[in-house]
Amino acid sequence: MHAGDQAVKRFVLRYLELLGAAVEETEPGLFRIELSREQAAELEGGNVPAWLWTAGPNPPSQVTYYFTFSPETAQKHAAAELVSPGSHRLQQVVESVRNLARATRAHLPAPPGMGARFRPFYLMCLRVDFRGSAQRGQLFRVAVDRVDGVPLRQLAELLSRLPLAAGPPPEHGAPVERPRLDLADAFLAAYRELLEQLERSDAAWAQEALESLIRERERLVAYFEQCQREGLDVSDERARRLAELEAVRPRVHVRLQGVCEAYLPVRTVDGTVEHLALLPLRPAQAPAPAWR
Amino acid sequence: MIETDQHTAGELVVSSGRGPLKIFPVTVPIMGSQAIGLFRLPAPEQLSDEHWIGALYPVQYSASCVEELAGLLEQPRLPGPEWYRLLVEAEELSLPPGSTELLAPRHLAEVWRRVGVIPYPHQLETARRVLFEMGGRAILADEVGLGKTIEAGLIIKECLLRGLARRVLILTPAGLVWQWFRELKEKFSLSCGMQRSEYDWERTDLLIASIDTAKRSPHREIIQRLHYDILVVDEAHKLKNATSQNYRFVNSIRRTYCLLLTATPVQNDLKELYNLINLVRPGQLGTYREFKRAFVADRRTPKEVDGLRRLLSQVLIRNRRGPGSVQFTARHVHAVPVELSQEERALYERVTAFVKEGYRKGRNTYRNVLPLITLQREVCSSPIAAAITLEKLLMKEGDPEERRRLEELRALALSLHRNRKAEVLEELIAGLGGEKVIVFTEYRATQHYLRWRLEKAGFSTLGFDGSLSPGRKEWIRELFRRHGQVLVSTESGGEGINFQFCCHVVNYDLPWNPMRIEQRIGRVHRLGQTRDVSIYNFATRGTIEESVLYLLYEKIDMFQTVLGELDTILTRIRLHDSLEKELADILVGSASREVMEERLARLAERIVRARDEAREADPLDRLRLW
Numbered sequence: 001m002h003a004g005d006q007a008v009k010r011f012v013l014r015y016l017e018l019l020g021a022a023v024e025e026t027e028p029g030l031f032r033i034e035l036s037r038e039q040a041a042e043l044e045g046g047n048v049p050a051w052l053w054t055a056g057p058n059p060p061s062q063v064t065y066y067f068t069f070s071p072e073t074a075q076k077h078a079a080a081e082l083v084s085p086g087s088h089r090l091q092q093v094v095e096s097v098r099n100l101a102r103a104t105r106a107h108l109p110a111p112p113g114m115g116a117r118f119r120p121f122y123l124m125c126l127r128v129d130f131r132g133s134a135q136r137g138q139l140f141r142v143a144v145d146r147v148d149g150v151p152l153r154q155l156a157e158l159l160s161r162l163p164l165a166a167g168p169p170p171e172h173g174a175p176v177e178r179p180r181l182d183l184a185d186a187f188l189a190a191y192r193e194l195l196e197q198l199e200r201s202d203a204a205w206a207q208e209a210l211e212s213l214i215r216e217r218e219r220l221v222a223y224f225e226q227c228q229r230e231g232l233d234v235s236d237e238r239a240r241r242l243a244e245l246e247a248v249r250p251r252v253h254v255r256l257q258g259v260c261e262a263y264l265p266v267r268t269v270d271g272t273v274e275h276l277a278l279l280p281l282r283p284a285q286a287p288a289p290a291w292r
Numbered sequence: 293m294i295e296t297d298q299h300t301a302g303e304l305v306v307s308s309g310r311g312p313l314k315i316f317p318v319t320v321p322i323m324g325s326q327a328i329g330l331f332r333l334p335a336p337e338q339l340s341d342e343h344w345i346g347a348l349y350p351v352q353y354s355a356s357c358v359e360e361l362a363g364l365l366e367q368p369r370l371p372g373p374e375w376y377r378l379l380v381e382a383e384e385l386s387l388p389p390g391s392t393e394l395l396a397p398r399h400l401a402e403v404w405r406r407v408g409v410i411p412y413p414h415q416l417e418t419a420r421r422v423l424f425e426m427g428g429r430a431i432l433a434d435e436v437g438l439g440k441t442i443e444a445g446l447i448i449k450e451c452l453l454r455g456l457a458r459r460v461l462i463l464t465p466a467g468l469v470w471q472w473f474r475e476l477k478e479k480f481s482l483s484c485g486m487q488r489s490e491y492d493w494e495r496t497d498l499l500i501a502s503i504d505t506a507k508r509s510p511h512r513e514i515i516q517r518l519h520y521d522i523l524v525v526d527e528a529h530k531l532k533n534a535t536s537q538n539y540r541f542v543n544s545i546r547r548t549y550c551l552l553l554t555a556t557p558v559q560n561d562l563k564e565l566y567n568l569i570n571l572v573r574p575g576q577l578g579t580y581r582e583f584k585r586a587f588v589a590d591r592r593t594p595k596e597v598d599g600l601r602r603l604l605s606q607v608l609i610r611n612r613r614g615p616g617s618v619q620f621t622a623r624h625v626h627a628v629p630v631e632l633s634q635e636e637r638a639l640y641e642r643v644t645a646f647v648k649e650g651y652r653k654g655r656n657t658y659r660n661v662l663p664l665i666t667l668q669r670e671v672c673s674s675p676i677a678a679a680i681t682l683e684k685l686l687m688k689e690g691d692p693e694e695r696r697r698l699e700e701l702r703a704l705a706l707s708l709h710r711n712r713k714a715e716v717l718e719e720l721i722a723g724l725g726g727e728k729v730i731v732f733t734e735y736r737a738t739q740h741y742l743r744w745r746l747e748k749a750g751f752s753t754l755g756f757d758g759s760l761s762p763g764r765k766e767w768i769r770e771l772f773r774r775h776g777q778v779l780v781s782t783e784s785g786g787e788g789i790n791f792q793f794c795c796h797v798v799n800y801d802l803p804w805n806p807m808r809i810e811q812r813i814g815r816v817h818r819l820g821q822t823r824d825v826s827i828y829n830f831a832t833r834g835t836i837e838e839s840v841l842y843l844l845y846e847k848i849d850m851f852q853t854v855l856g857e858l859d860t861i862l863t864r865i866r867l868h869d870s871l872e873k874e875l876a877d878i879l880v881g882s883a884s885r886e887v888m889e890e891r892l893a894r895l896a897e898r899i900v901r902a903r904d905e906a907r908e909a910d911p912l913d914r915l916r917l918w
Contacts, residue, residue, distance in 0.1 A: 011381045018374060074405070082402050088481055089402065090385070097375070097382040103364035106373035125380050127387075132349075135454045137387040141380065160380070166372025183362040191353055198345050206349040223575025230579055240546055241574055247519070247548040248427075252345070254353040257383050259361050260376040 008090055009069040012083055015093050019043070029073035030080055033065040045095055102258045106164040108277050110174045110265035116276050117267065118169045118176040120146040122186045123156055123260040126194060132209030132250035140194050140254075143262070144186040146179035151193040155275075159262065162277055169263045176263060187256055194254065209250040217245055388454045392424045396449040400480060408793075409479050411446070412819065414611045415439050419446035426607060428456075428549030429572045431528070433557045433610040437620070439819045440553045441472065444524050445480045447551060448498075452482075457521035457549065459497050460484075463542070464526040466502035472526070473500055474766060490514060503530075507541040520547040528552035531571060532564035543571055557608065561591045565604075573607050622824040623817055627841060628720065630713045630832045636675070639704050640835055643671045643678065646697060651880050665876045670735060671705075672837040673801040674714070677737035679705035713830060714745045717800065720828060721751060721778060728772070728794040730779045732812045734801050739780045742800070746778055756781040792820040798828045802840050804872040809844065836879045839892060843875075847896030 013031070016023050019042065022034040035043065040063040066080040067089070074082035083089045110116040126140040143156040169176060181189070224238040265276040337357070342350035364370075389395070394416060397404075404411065414434075422430045422443075428451070432440045444462075451457035462484070464472055469486055476482040476498075485496035487506070492499060493514045503525070505511055523545055525531065531539045531552070550572050558565040566583050569576050577583040577600075589595040613620060632640060647664040663685060670677040682702040689695050721729055733739050736757060743753045754768050754776045772779045773793050794816050803809055817825040831841040874895065882888035 007381075008385065011378070011385060014378060014381075018378065074402075082405070084401065085385070085398060087399060087402055091399070094382040094386050097378050101371055101375035101379040101382075103361055103367070103370050104373060104376040104379075105365075105370040106376065123376065125376075125383055127383055129455060131455075135388050135456055137455075139380070139383050139387070160377055164373035166374075167370075183365060184358055187353075187358045195343055195345070195351060198351065203345065203348050206345075210348060220575060223578070226579050226582070230581055232579070237543065237574065240544070244519075244546055244548060247521075250349040252349060252351040253339075254351060255357050256354070256361055257357075258376060258379040259365065260373060261365055261370070262373070 005069050005084055008083060008085055012067065012069070012090065012093055015097060019096075029068050029070050030077055031067045033067060035063045035065065037061060037063065039063075042096055042100070043092060045092055045099075098257070104258070104260040105167055105262075106260055107167065107169040107263035108159075108162055108164050108265060110169070111276055114265075114276060115267050116174045116265040118174055118263040119266045119273075120177065120179045121155075121262045121264055122146060122181075122183060122190075123159060123262050124187065124190050124256060125258045126190065127255045127257045128194065129253045129255075130205055130250070131253060132205060132248060136205070139257075140190075140197070142190045142193060144181065144189050146181040146186055147177050149181050149185070149189050151189045153193070159264075159277075164262065168261075174265065177266075183259065191254065198252065206250040209248070213245060213249055217242065220245070392420065394420055394423075394446070394450055395453045396446050396480075399453055400449065403481050404479070407478055409442075409820070411442065412439065415443050415446060418443045418609050418611065419450060421609060422447050422551070423450055428522070429551075429607065431552045431554065431557055431568055431572055431608040433554055433608055435610075435612050436555045437814065437818045438611050438613065440555070441475050441526075442479065442819075444526075444551050444553060445476055445482070447549075448476070448522055448524070449480045449482065451522060451549065459518070459520050460499070460522040460524070461515070461520045461545070461547075462498075462500045462524040462526070463503040463506055464500065465530075466504060468526060469500050469502055470766075476500075487511075493518065503538060503541075507537055512541060516544050516546075518546070520545060522549045522551070523547035524551045524553065526553045528554040528568060529556045529559070529564070532557070532559075532567050534567040534570070539567065539571070562588050562594060563591075569604070569607055576607055577603055620817065620819075621821050623813070624824060624826045625845065626826065626828045627845060628716060628828050628830045629838075630716050630830055632832050632835075633710050633712050635708050635710065636712060636832075637834075639675060639678070639701070639708065640671050640832075642704065643667060643701060646701060647880055665880060668836060668880060669801065669804075670737075672713075672832045672835050673733060673735050674711060674738040674741050675705040675708045676741045677735040680737050711741075711745075713800070713832060714742060716830070717742070717798065718746065718749050718751075720798070721746070722749075724796060726777065727796055728777055728779070729796040729798060730781055730791060730794055730816065731798040731800050732781055734782065734803060736782055738800065739782055742780050746780070751778050752776055753778045753780055755779075758782060790818060790820075791816050792818060792822075795821065795823045795825045796828070797825065798830065800830050802829060802831065802837060802844065804840060804875045806844055806871070839879055839888065840875065843892050843896055847893065847900070 013023060016033060019035070019039050021039060024032045026032045066077065067083050068074050068077065068080040069083055071082060071084070074080050081089055083093075107118065110118065122144045124142050124144065126142070127137060128140050129135065129137045141153070141156040143152045143159060144150070145152065220238075220241055224234050224241075227234040266273050267276060268274070338355045338359075339352045340355050342352055344350050396419070397411060397416065400409075403409075415438075418432065418434075422428060422432075428447070432443050434440050434443070448457070448460055452460075462472055473484055473486050476484050482498060484498040484500050485492055487493070487496075487499055487501035490510055492501075493511065501511075506515055523542075525542055530536075531542055533539060552568055552572055554568070557568050563580065566577055566580055578586065587594055587596050587600045594600050647668045650664045663681065667678060667681045667685070670681055679702050682698055682705060686695060686698045686702065689698060717731065731742060733742065739755055739757065743755055746753045752775065754772050756765065756768055756772075756779055760768065768779075769791065772791070779791070779794070797813060797816055799809065799812065803812075813825070813827060829841055829845065831837040878888055878891045878895065882891060
């Protein structure tokens with residue numbers, strides 16, 4: 001199986017598990033999926049699933065799908081849907097995840113007896129689209145400390161491997177620090193971090209798009225000037241066509257795709273804030289990491 | 293709860309929960325009708341100020357997105373961290389690839405597998421070239437039947453998947469709006485709107501509209517205010533005159549990408565080609581004066597062919613059929629002669645005498661003799677069809693002698709209990725072993741009669757005609773595909789709906805206009821047909837049907853003419869609208885059979901000569917763009 005197909009398989013099966021579906025691999029590569037009507041509607045993006053059209057007045061409470069992630073299995077089973085990179089079903093799962101998981105909440109349990117308190121963070125996932133004559137994109141993941149306003153990129157990476165628990169910290173446990181930044185402020189901190197990264201990164205894509213735009217503009221201007229010399233009235237068209245070129249001018253568009261309100265245990269040692277989550281990961285004698 | 297009848301269309305009525313609600317007439321596409329309904333307008337995205345990176349490019353963020361998420365975070369219960377991790381994975385999977393490999397084929401693989409679409413290599417290559425080499429502006433000039441709509445659909449889908457487009461406008465002749473809707477829905481999972489009211493222009497991102505509606509006020513002004521990411525114009529040869537209203541309207545639409553679809557970007561004059569190219573990429577060929585000086589030897593003959601070819605290949609793609617390119621399945625044409633019974637022959641002879649007499653009696657304009665011509669043709673189709681026309685003539689006739697003759701003819705037609713042609717049809721269908729068949733007839737009366745006969749003989753039949761709504765046509769097509777064996781269709785019903793899943797076509801009676809035969813056959817013999825197609829042409833011996841078949845089949849080999857070619861031929865010999873008239877004059881107005889045959893032969897020669905000239909003189913052929 002292709003590496004991309006493996007990633008899709010892992011992603012879709014995890015989604016189904018979190019959704020609460022009953023998944024059974026009936027034979028190698030073929031998955032039978034049982035969903036309740038509500039779960040099926042969620043998967044189908046709120047659309048009426050196709051089975052309802054033929055279900056009659058008493059539709060079944062369970063809906064069955066057959067998914068496969070390999071083209072070979074799809075060839076063998078007419079009823080199996082091939083879920084692959086770019087497939088419509090994968091797109092549905094992606095949309096469903098976006099619908100369910102744009103805002104989440106978590107905490108990392110505090111180790112007992114260390115005088116810990118919880119510090120609030122926002123884990124953010126920003127999508128950065130580079131638009132020009134072509135289109136590419138990347139993700140920018142960052143954790144923003146809501147008390148001192150610092151964006152921490154490595155922490156965002158690290159937290160994805162830590163055993164975070166759902167919801168806010170327990171009410172009667174360690175105290176929670178009062179955040180100074182709301183989401184808008186925290187996002188601006190993350191955005192400034194992203195701008196700094198863009199300033200440092202290779203801008204060949206934009207250079208190329210801009211050069212192509214300039215060439216096209218020069219060609220059009222020369223053409224319309226020649227038209228005018230020949231006595232043709234092209235002023236409206238000239239303005240329209242030159243304005244159209246702006247649509248392919250290189251630009252970057254940033255969207256905050258998802259956020260997790262996370263509470264992480266910290267303590268203060270000799271005036272320095274220490275992240276307790278990192279203690280087991282740090283070599284015994286190494287100095288505290290300089291997050292900033 | 294909002295009562296819809298308290299509000300007028302377009303009125304902002306309420307703001308509740310997640311955004312404003314607006315009331316609009318909503319088109320229900322399947323039924324093709326309208327209903328009043330409520331829908332939520334997506335709030336326009338609020339973007340931040342621009343921050344420039346060097347002097348190269350600006351960066352903006354979506355402020356509305358941040359605001360929306362802030363609202364969500366106020367909820368006391370939210371999903372846990374495992375969902376956040378899944379969201380990150382989802383975002384990684386949905387990033388557009390940097391490569392120039394098309395995304396659409398993978399995205400649509402499952403859809404295509406289910407509906408049986410196999411994209412042809414030339415279609416994929418065309419989509420790739422348009423997007424990555426032509427900057428999304430091109431004329432798709434494939435020969436008829438090679439799937440220009442598929443190519444355009446692929447390009448639209450690819451742009452949507454890559455985030456390159458959001459607002460798409462497809463302008464077509466009114467008769468093709470439904471076909472575009474169906475093709476894009478079925479083959480590309482694109483749910484487009486079909487323009488019905490002036491509100492549709494702004495509220496629908498993917499819209500299919502009739503160009504004739506779009507160019508009129510108030511629609512034109514609304515369209516001119518908008519910016520389209522993709523503009524598609526089907527049958528774009530109707531834009532080849534730069535002074536026409538169509539051309540000026542399309543030229544005034546602001547767009548980023550532009551696709552013009554036509555099989556005949558040039559017919560009579562290279563200026564037509566220049567005009568189309570200028571719509572797609574102004575100045576590509578210079579000003580017209582420069583173009584003429586550099587590339588035009590005479591109206592139809594290019595010069596500096598290499599240079600012109602290079603410039604055209606940057607904006608025009610033409611795929612052709614034939615060895616080395618796109619191959620169609622074979623057509624097998626069978627003439628099915630039908631011997632009339634004595635009673636049927638008697639009716640035919642008496643009707644013919646009546647018609648010829650009427651023709652000679654000074655009813656010498658085509659309009660006046662049209663009912664007679666129809667009668668003459670109907671008597672070959674079915675006596676019941678002839679009887680109905682005789683009834684109509686009788687109602688109009690004041691002369692007692694004429695009335696008596698009409699009554700006699702009508703009585704004779706109704707007295708016939710045997711129909712040889714229908715018997716032969718039953719035998720033919722029975723011999724096809726349950727294969728699906730489309731039977732074309734020109735007459736509704738014949739259609740009803742045949743369905744009655746065939747049902748009685750145990751065949752399951754469906755009727756298809758021009759009176760059906762688009763939704764109902766679609767439904768009947770689906771019924772036929774799944775359950776039906778015989779579809780009896782009248783002419784108008786045959787336009788625009790395709791039946792590649794069927795490979796037997798019966799021309800129960802022959803239209804006199806070859807273009808309509810081409811349209812009939814084109815319903816089944818097109819790209820996507822995987823089997824050879826059999827065409828059965830019924831003709832009653834010793835009648836005008838036989839003469840028409842002789843002309844179309846033997847003389848000009850009409851049934852093997854390349855799709856799309858005939859349109860050009862008829863235009864060249866200026867017979868596009870008058871071929872039926874000329875045929876009527878020959879078949880009914882000739883003094884004797886010998887004269888008729890001689891005149892038919894002369895007409896055939898004209899058509900064949902025009903075809904040969906068209907094949908030799910196509911300026912695009914000379915440029916060898918493919």
